[in-house]
Amino acid sequence: MAHDIDPELAAALAALPKAPNGALLDLSDIPVCRERVAAAEEWLAAPDPDPRVKSETLSLPRADGTVLDVLMFHPGDADRARPALVHFHAGGQVLGSAHDRTARAYCADLALRLDVVLAAVDYRLAPETPAPGAAEDGHLAYTYLSAHAAEHGIDPDRIGLAGASGGGAVATAAALMVRDRGERPARLLSLHYPMLDDRGETRSSREITDLGIWDRQENRYAWAAVLGDRVGAPDVHPYSAPGRATDLAGLPDTFIAVGQFDVFRDEDIDFARRLIAAGVPVDLHVYAHAFHSWDVFAPHSALTRTFEQTWHDYLHRHLHG
Secondary structure, three states, X not given: OOOOOOHHHHHHHHHOOOOOOXXXXXXXXXXXXXXXXXXXXXXXXXXXXXXXXXXXXXEEEOOOOOEEEEEEEEOOOOOOOEEEEEEEOOOOOOOOOOOOHHHHHHHHHHHHHHOOEEEEEOOOOOOOOOOOHXXXXXXXHHHHHHHOHHHHOEEEEEEEEEEEOHHHHHHHHHHHHHHHOXXXXXXXXXXXXXXXXXXXXXXXXXXXXXXXXXXXXXXXXXXXXXXXXXXXXOOOOOOOOHHHOOOOOOOOOEEEEEEEEOOXXXXXXXXXXXXXXXXXOEEEEEEEEEXXXXXXXXXXXXXXXXXXXXHHHHHHHHHHO
């Protein structure tokens, strides 16, 4: 089908390099795709993190003896307890790292803009670690920071969870774990075009097949890595695919943003609708003429500036208000 994409976004889309399959990413071979992404990362002119932001890496022990890295970004002196945002990077739960240069620069900038401690979780990826391993990492990071807030200059009652795309799935599943296990509630849940449902039954999941950003085929490959032969099964647990959750009561105030031409559009709208029905306050924003991750690929566009202003205002109100 034809997509009436915003002109600035369309120009950015046309300029993106494509894999041999004609898309930005070819997830038919995830190790090779990771190599291509790593090579592209080396060529990107990512800025160094702002020197006003202090950074450190926490290594949190998991139950199996391995460690989880959480990269901490502090926007100034520890003169007072600040709110915190526990952040999960994009990548379909199969790509990316909190250690990437672009990720570090992004998190440092966000910490400074929002005057919060930004905790970027280097969660485990699929298929090496199937779901819900990444969500368990998210739960570990959140509960550690909640319990040790004073040591890291954090207000324990003002810790939010945030994730984009695949990281949105991890953030949402971690929020469900926090609720179910009786932990201190998160202040908010912030989701950019989150990857929530493995079933691929919505209209948008069938419409978005040829944009080349994150189309139906890439989504199917990613969910197959995350769930293996569980994809589409009737008993998939919400910790593995949070769109499967039937009980959403008790989740924190939630922000959801998604583009009109995003494979995740309808599952995100449905998730927002069900949150509202469960009594959860929701800010839902559907951006006309936008595709998946438009803010990443067209960062200087008018649509991205509008979105960022709305999102940052939301975070300021809920974390500092």
